[in-house]
Amino acid sequence: MNEENKAVDAWGAGKTQFFYQLDPVSILKYIDQLGLKTTGRCLPLNSLENRVYEIEIDNPKAKTISENFVIAKFYRPGRWSKDQIKDEHQFLFDLQDAELPAIAPLRFDGESIFETDDGELFYCLFPKKGGRNPDEFNEDQLRQLGRLLGRLHLIGQKRKGQHRVELNIDNYGHQNLKSVLEDNHLPENYKESYESLVKQFITTITPLFKNLAIQRIHGDCHKGNILYNENDGFFFIDFDDFVRGPVVQDLWTIIPGRDDYAQRDKDTFLEAYELWNEFPYQQLRLIEPLRGLRTIHFDAWIGKRWADPSFETAFPHFKSDRYWAERMIDLRELISMCQLIPTDPYGGYGNY
Template sequence: MTCNAFTFQTLHPDTIMDALFAQGIRVDSGLTALNSYENRVYQFQDEDRRRYVVKFYRPERWSAAQILEEHEFALDLQCDDVPVAAPLAFNHQTLLTHHDFCFAVFPSVGGRQFEADNLDQMEWVGRYLGRLHQTGSKKRFTHRPDIGVKEYLIEPRQLFETTTLIPASLKQAFLSAVDKLIDAVMEQWHSRFNLLRLHGDCHAGNILWRDGPMFVDLDDARNGPAVQDLWMLLHGDRAEQRMQLEMIVEAYEEFCEFNRTELALIEPLRAMRQVYYLAWLIRRWDDPAFPKNFPWLCSEDHWRRQTSIFLNQVNVLQEPPLALTPIY
């Protein structure tokens, strides 16, 4: 994103209604805002009582070509019977524009929250991730980026150096912790994996349950290692995570072979996500929604805790990676 100060203050309800009306959709209900800070997403019902979701993309984050790759991936998955929320086409176009905003309309799929502690549901998700990656491996994104240390570590480190949101008295200790974390990640990071199209942000909040999993929100789709879509489902202590991983991989491999050398990337990817998330909050701070919803970002206690979290992750990176039972 090149325009970090952009806000959605000009996206009024009337603007949204007009954008939908231009596509032949008459809104017959209120617009219910869904939980999204990066974009603006609303659920509504039309005059025929059909339910939809409209997503207005944050300008300057993704190019039109990159958004269209997200849509193409979703439609590829849909064609392969992978349960995913895919955009609807209007006059053969899925990416629509109105008043300089890019937007897309999706069917409202509904469903319950995926239960991360439900092992039966976990097995289903592993199976469908195998199918998702089977489709994702057919080709790569050409406009969307690859998951890598430059975007997730090096560029955030440069941002931390210049931001005024980190209290001056704590900045040096924080930057020192970031540097140690980057060094620890670089020692573990490797490229012995096949790049494939990923969901990219496959955590429990992006999976609905409707007699099986339904994957939503491909906004962070990128090329990367398969394990990126698996590790965020793991939780609990090490023994619990190993049991979950065994179950996920066994189900996954019904459709797609899993490269076990990628297990060494789980903790580096966790560290990269931690760093990238903080940088994302800083980049979006001029959007009024962010100070309102993340007021703790300015507190000294937060930066002390974050320094401690990073140093703890350095220690975790020194431990042997999570492993599966050997195959003979």
Template structure:
């Protein structure tokens, strides 16, 4: 069943009022007690919602037009598959409609994890609330544990590839981002020449780095595996937010966890050793760390620019789009050129 947005659904989030959030969850068979707290999220809108039974859940309302139903359901299926293999992940809950709701919902998935609220038109999912803290990556023991965790996640991810979700490649993450920024006149005129020259030089090296790695293994990834998406508890780490899950090389889920500080070398080695307990690691992928960092820089700039009409973005990134921002980006891209040329 396809959970399509009703024609009246709005493109932005202005209509997603607290009442609309509570009504949507009621339509999906839950019983909010009236309290909710908006959580930090730029791409989607995420709320902690308290229920009548004293528990709380986290509801994620997806940005319209970003993902298809098939892409969202594939993310949900991956999370449930990870959970079934005892990989600690916050997976979506099965939902049900309730005849007494004012607007009602359409549900999709097996089990039904994706809902479309008929009143507001927003698609959403609900997951259990999980608390935690950031892992201390400069501790080699913690880094090794985290490496084992990512290795377990990838052992499941390697079982098949995503059919509907995107793949991490230079063309879509790098070339397309660069071209979109140029075509939409986002870069300030005085800085455009320097930024474009640096971006083109960096992308040429990124293409070359990927071309050198023949037979590169591709698997299902978390895709955005930074510390903000990993929560640490006494029993170890678990991941939240598979919203950027994609196909790609294993090192994509490792390089953003590279430790800093005096224990950096030992902790990074421990991270990779822990990973190898559950998954082999192709050491050639280490050559992709700076190319992947470069792709992330370009993709991030294009992402903010594409979302600038969302009122949350100018507030969160007030420096974006200024001459100083693009001058800094040009400098950082030139630094990436030096690192990839070394």
């Protein structure tokens, strides 16, 4: 199997039941094995895809409250290969070396990736750093984020991240459509319409992705993965979904709106971005196509994880007619918008 296929398969082909065997005793044992001394306090944190815990440690050298804790992340089995996790950690180390505010994993004897005793789960540790998710970004904060993302993408160009998934039409369009249809969570009365609309959407956007420049990007750079505190300002977290893709993906997820206010915010953001990095303005026309691919990917992701009880709790309406009826409306709107986008990348990008 070539590396590209490995990356595609690793989005969700593996089993997930091994998470059910994680308990506080085994979690603390794995932390202690790295040479830390845990106190017995283990707090689960909010995470659907992985299992993440705040672990209290006995740290006589701690100068802050946060230094008495570490964050343990246990990766969902079957989602990422060890090589893909290495690429994630390398990206974070590259950002850390460039003094860009992103939380890199801790290293023990030069290693940052560890395995449970049965070899079924990879895990790693992060330092704890306090912060909050901003509700809105004011003009000054947009400029701060623009400069930071410009630097992040500049650093992202320096390595390929060869084992990571490529954000393209096949992986996020065709493969996810196949997954939705095969997982049988889509009500029978919507299957034909959903398949037809997704295929129409893919056909519409395919010419727009021709000769597209891709690189390492965050890939899931929404407000929930950007934290802020008064001492350090903004910092980025949660790079386990990082992909090779167009840089505009990280822009529109920070500023997802379509109205005039969002357009003004994009202009402010990009003005600051270009202080550090040249932005490919022709990629702005990909915002709605990328929004649609993310929507299809979201449907496939929930379907892949439905056997995990936490997903049914988090998305109780996923199998309802209402959920899929609203999805049909979303897809029709996206198709209509994408049909208006010029296929010439330099033919004007308007408010895209």
